[in-house]
Amino acid sequence: MKARGEYASADGIWVSAEIEVVDQRLTRVQLAAAGDVDDQMRSGLGRAEVALQGAAVADVRSLARLAADAWPDAPDGLAATIAIAVRRAVLGATDWRDLTFDVIPAVRLPVATHVALDQVLADDIRAGRRNATFRIWEWDDPAVVIGSFQSVRNEVDPDNAAEYGFQVVRRISGGGAMYMPPGTCITYSLTVPGSLTEGLSFEQSYAFLDAWVLDALAQVGVRARYLPLNDIASDKGKIGGAAQRRFADGTVLHHVTSAYAMDMGLLAKVLRLGREPISAKGTASANKWVDPMCSQTSMPREQVMSSFLESFKSRYRCVDAGYSDDQLARASELVRTKFGADDWTYRVP
Incomplete structure (x- = not known):
């Protein structure tokens, strides 16, 4: 062999x-x-x-x-x-060079729709209906996106979230809460066949799938490094965090939210970081100091997102892509039946 x-x-x-x-x-x-x-x-x-x-x-x-x-x-x-x-x-692991990636630029959609698209696109990749996919999110609605195994009661202050217009959405991957006011962070999803991470532990796969973004950050003037298990950080604090979902057939959904600019006062009101847990259930988010990208670069957020896209496309074999009407329709139905429903959002007491 x-x-x-x-x-x-x-x-x-x-x-x-x-x-x-x-x-x-x-x-x-x-x-x-x-x-x-x-x-x-x-x-x-x-x-x-x-x-x-x-x-x-x-x-x-x-x-x-x-x-x-x-x-x-x-x-x-x-x-x-x-x-x-x-x-x-x-x-028999796949190399990056063996794959062709569908690359989808930022399209403004509700946060719950983006969360649903993670499931829709993974389903299509698993069924062989599309390539491995890299996409950047864009949205207008303030949201807290919690991990699949987290308790809303422990993560979110409901009164302050309501006052400041934040909705709560539960995603299908693990990890901690993503604090996502519009225009303040950069989120991308990378969905790949399991063969790309064959032979890697969860920790190793985080570093492997995020290696490209360290170079992309350097290109926009941000000095960063990977910190186990799933953080991207500068010398001053956490820039971004990753979360994953591995499906039964091995397909991997990997996404990262990185802070571009952050109102730490508002974050402390909306999230319950550092407060006593209300529920004994659920995975807690880590309480870490955030160092947003804007502390190191004056480049506008939209320009940083464009630079990320070009960096990814220059490194791997890619084709420009978008969301089909069928994919958006399936995502909308999932928002109605799952991601916008209380029995999913509040499934961990």
Whole structure:
């Protein structure tokens, strides 16, 4: 069997592994790293290649140990990155370059419709009716979007939410509450086949699927890094957070909301962060200091969103796309029957 796999570490080092396997052992390993690769890196990769020859492909830990023993002065985490790239090749994981993405620019729709579209588009991808999809949200209605397993009572102050016109919408993915006044944050959804994250833990898949946005942020002047489990942060605080839903067939819905500008006083009124929980049920949102993008860039929000789109399109194979009438109709029906209904929104007491 011949195969290729790749993986990016949390600090952005991309490693690809081309392998051949006979009887569950590696008979050929060729490693490469993206970016500026010096002679020391090439030498280290070469030593790891030799060490992996003949190794059993059963688990990442054993492969990482072999790579680390052969290259003891490798950058932190690189031995594990090599092992994961090899293991993904063994499992037949898809590379980014294997996919074509439908890219949908910001279309102004109600927040509940965007949440419903996450389900509609995932259904279409799972059924083979459309490509993997990257899309940016836009909306006019103030909202708090809570995770699938959260309690509204613990997350939202109902009196202040009503006073300031915030609706509450429950999404299908996990994670914490997304505070979403219009024009203050940037939200995107990325829906991909499960083969793209094959062989990755939840934590590894967050870093892998968000690697591109760290470069996109740098292009607009925002210095950021990935922080486990699912945060994008600067030295001053959290810029954005991700949430995921993995469907039974492996399809992954991954979305991120990043703060562009934020009224922290209003946030503290609408959300119950740091207050005593009312319900013993539900996943709590983390109480973290927010560092919005506007602290580092003077670029308007709309321009940042356009830059994100162009950055994604320049990196992967993409086609321009939109929402079909059928997709919007199905999303509207889901808002009526599910995402706008109290029995879904308040399903966690």
